[in-house]
Amino acid sequence: MDLSQAIECASAFVFPGFLADDASLAAERSKNEEALAVLRDAWSSAEPGHEPFGYDLIMSLADRNRDVCDRYGIGRLRDASSPNLARKLSEADLVRACATLQHRPVEQVAALAGQGAADLNVAYVDAPVSGMVMGIDIETTDRDPARGYIINVGLEFMTIEPDAKPHDAHAAYFGLPQMYEQKGVPLADIHKIQWSDVEGKQPFRENKAIQKAILTAMCAYPYMAHNAAFEDSWFMLHVDGYAEARRAGRVLPIDTRDICRRIDPEVRTLPRDSRPASLENWARRRGTLAAGESERHLGLDDVDLMLATVLAEFSERNMLE
The missing domain is CATH 3.30.420.10 (Ribonuclease H-like superfamily/Ribonuclease H)
Structure with a gap:
């Protein structure tokens, strides 16, 4: 996923309640988390004051992803990798x-x-x-x-x-x-x-x-x-x-x-x-x-x-x- 696709994903109007089956929810979660990784990398690597978007775009996508995870069943993700959790400070x-x-x-x-x-x-x-x-x-x-x-x-x-x-x-x-x-x-x-x-x-x-x-x-x-x-x-x-x-x-x-x-x-x-x-x-x-x-x-x-x-x-x- 490139940056433009990640921004499109984060900006899309998606209603998790319409994603009724497990396959759709799993695919949506995977796409959201890939987009989050791309967006966070782009935001943090940009020169201060020249970010390609506001950080609120990242926050809103994370909020939406929690709803998707709730509907999928957070317990089923317990052993999945946590791409947004840092292992240590720099x-x-x-x-x-x-x-x-x-x-x-x-x-x-x-x-x-x-x-x-x-x-x-x-x-x-x-x-x-x-x-x-x-x-x-x-x-x-x-x-x-x-x-x-x-x-x-x-x-x-x-x-x-x-x-x-x-x-x-x-x-x-x-x-x-x-x-x-x-x-x-x-x-x-x-x-x-x-x-x-x-x-x-x-x-x-x-x-x-x-x-x-x-x-x-x-x-x-x-x-x-x-x-x-x-x-x-x-x-x-x-x-x-x-x-x-x-x-x-x-x-x-x-x-x-x-x-x-x-x-x-x-x-x-x-x-x-x-x-x-x-x-x-x-x-x-x-x-x-x-x-x-x-x-x-x-x-x-x-x-x-x-x-x-x-x-x-x-x-x-x-x-x-």
């Missing part, structure tokens, strides 16, 4: 995150980090970290942001310093299409969110006030998330204005999972299949989660755990001012 993002926490030039950190940011662990322990961050975690109904919905958000703020405590916590549930009252909330086996939690709640994509508030906070402070590429991928297709602010450098995600992998020496000695950089395992090693406890997989609870654990790691490595 090298530039990771270097900039370190530089921001250390309040020093990106070029200085990049020089220490070396080619491919292979020595970013060296840069992290080379200078103290400090400053205000926002911690955020989302719960969703799928891994792919063009297929599922954000149904829970938890966030709070913390100044990185010895004995810091998070403050100004916020948590909210968001609604789903009515069909899920009977189908059940997808991925409930992980996040434990039931229909009663989301019933009557406004869907996240319709809640423009929440989107604006989250984006405003992200533009004020860097945000931390464990595997931040996940939140970043979802915000790109669910928060109006996020993609534009991200591209302009006004939003900076900081991945605490990458920080764990970089500066916790135990990660290199533990079996890879034990997932040593998972939040739950990392928190147990730092004493922020008791041996008999488990990660909640619910927005604000996970943010609390993440901030406490990254602070404990910074303290363990003598990185606090």
Whole structure:
């Protein structure tokens, strides 16, 4: 599919309700997701101010694709690849995150980090970290942001310093299409969110006030998330204005999972299949989660755990001012 075809696909008036059979729905989803990939690549590679279309075209196509996936049956796509989910943040993002926490030039950190940011662990322990961050975690109904919905958000703020405590916590549930009252909330086996939690709640994509508030906070402070590429991928297709602010450098995600992998020496000695950089395992090693406890997989609870654990790691490595 070329760019003109992708724009035509995104601009077409399609009513998913008229696509009655599985073959038509599967074909429509495949076409939508191919078009999304082409459009996102064209938008991100264009010179700022010279994009061939507005980012709202991408957002509207993603919204339409969720409806198609609902009708096809999102459970049947559970094992399908997620083309809109990034596996990790870019090298530039990771270097900039370190530089921001250390309040020093990106070029200085990049020089220490070396080619491919292979020595970013060296840069992290080379200078103290400090400053205000926002911690955020989302719960969703799928891994792919063009297929599922954000149904829970938890966030709070913390100044990185010895004995810091998070403050100004916020948590909210968001609604789903009515069909899920009977189908059940997808991925409930992980996040434990039931229909009663989301019933009557406004869907996240319709809640423009929440989107604006989250984006405003992200533009004020860097945000931390464990595997931040996940939140970043979802915000790109669910928060109006996020993609534009991200591209302009006004939003900076900081991945605490990458920080764990970089500066916790135990990660290199533990079996890879034990997932040593998972939040739950990392928190147990730092004493922020008791041996008999488990990660909640619910927005604000996970943010609390993440901030406490990254602070404990910074303290363990003598990185606090």
